[in-house]
Amino acid sequence: MTLKSALPYTLVLAAGLSAAGLTQAADPPIVISTGKSGGGYSTIGERLKTVLAEQDLSAQVLTSAGSIENLNRLDDPQNPTNVALTQADALKYYLKDHPGFADRLMNLGEIGKECVFIVVGKDSDIHNDGDLQKATGKLIAVQSPNSGAAVTWEYMTALEPKFKHTAAAFVDGAEALLQIKSNSKASKIQAVMVVQKPMAKSTEMQVALDNPKDFRLIPVTDWSLNDKLPDGKAVYSFETVTVAEKKGWSFDTKVDTICTQGLMLSNKTKLTTDQRTRLSKVMLLGASRVVGEEGK
Numbered sequence: 001m002t003l004k005s006a007l008p009y010t011l012v013l014a015a016g017l018s019a020a021g022l023t024q025a026a027d028p029p030i031v032i033s034t035g036k037s038g039g040g041y042s043t044i045g046e047r048l049k050t051v052l053a054e055q056d057l058s059a060q061v062l063t064s065a066g067s068i069e070n071l072n073r074l075d076d077p078q079n080p081t082n083v084a085l086t087q088a089d090a091l092k093y094y095l096k097d098h099p100g101f102a103d104r105l106m107n108l109g110e111i112g113k114e115c116v117f118i119v120v121g122k123d124s125d126i127h128n129d130g131d132l133q134k135a136t137g138k139l140i141a142v143q144s145p146n147s148g149a150a151v152t153w154e155y156m157t158a159l160e161p162k163f164k165h166t167a168a169a170f171v172d173g174a175e176a177l178l179q180i181k182s183n184s185k186a187s188k189i190q191a192v193m194v195v196q197k198p199m200a201k202s203t204e205m206q207v208a209l210d211n212p213k214d215f216r217l218i219p220v221t222d223w224s225l226n227d228k229l230p231d232g233k234a235v236y237s238f239e240t241v242t243v244a245e246k247k248g249w250s251f252d253t254k255v256d257t258i259c260t261q262g263l264m265l266s267n268k269t270k271l272t273t274d275q276r277t278r279l280s281k282v283m284l285l286g287a288s289r290v291v292g293e294e295g296k
Helices: 003-025 040-054 067-075 088-097 099-104 129-133 148-159 161-165 173-186 203-210 273-285 287-291
Strands: 030-033 059-062 083-087 105-121 139-141 167-169 189-196 215-218 237-242 254-267
Touching: 030 040, 030 067, 040 059, 040 083, 040 254, 040 273, 040 287, 067 083, 067 088, 067 099, 067 148, 067 254, 083 088, 083 105, 083 148, 088 099, 088 148, 088 254, 099 105, 105 173, 105 203, 105 273, 105 287, 129 161, 139 173, 148 161, 148 167, 148 189, 173 189, 173 203, 173 215, 189 203, 203 215, 254 273, 273 287
Parallel strands: 030 059, 030 083, 139 167, 139 189
Antiparallel strands: 083 254, 105 189, 105 215, 105 254, 237 254
16 A cells, blocks of 8 residues: 555544544533532542542532432433432432432442431430420421431421421521520520431531530431332331440430431433443442442
8 A cells, every 4th residue: 555545544544533532522521419518428429530530531529408409400401410419318209209200310329328316405305306296386407408408307207297396497507506505495496407427527416426515416216207219128227326436425425316328329311321331330349439438
């Protein structure tokens, strides 16, 4: 083959490689909707981004108000989010009003246990979740309406309607704890709920653990909260959870409560086949790097 005759072949090959590169570049980036900056979901999202970069997959991590906002983004065809982190109870609650979304979902795996913790004042009349079912006009702080805690409380009221006697107040947890500490029984807000990994150091839990003279945790044990996910797994497990390593504390560091699973989900219609395959391999072979030790 002469140099002159080889030129067209070379140009065709170069054009083909260029077209292949353009096709690859056209793949949508992996956009991961997580949670508040610095929180557990945000940390997992950043870890996933790092592992995906090793597989030559670009990813972007978005912060959010929590589980419900993540699901809304994942479900919205106009939103670029194609991977989202959420609680299992939030997913069950969301699918109740969006049943068609289930066909587009791909479960990439569990990202750790998350439990309900309800903090009250040390001298509060609230001693267990049964006291929250009484018509006393109390409020429970659950942060943003799009947060996992808010949807957990809403789901709890659906499973046990008597919980509606305690209305949700969308107030920052630290602010609510300050109200409880300052005004004690005079405060309308009498409880603060967080949903998190058992040993996570959220502001609310850190304040409660560091100030046992002002706050305590109450048990959540109502069996009406037993329900099943579409795959037959329980939405909540009933557990005795350790919230801190006992190092000279004068109070119990364990509490009976309900726990749900954190999930990593993708929208199959927003990912290419190659992206789905690589994401699956990452979560099958490298889940420990993504989830971390605290997710176990």
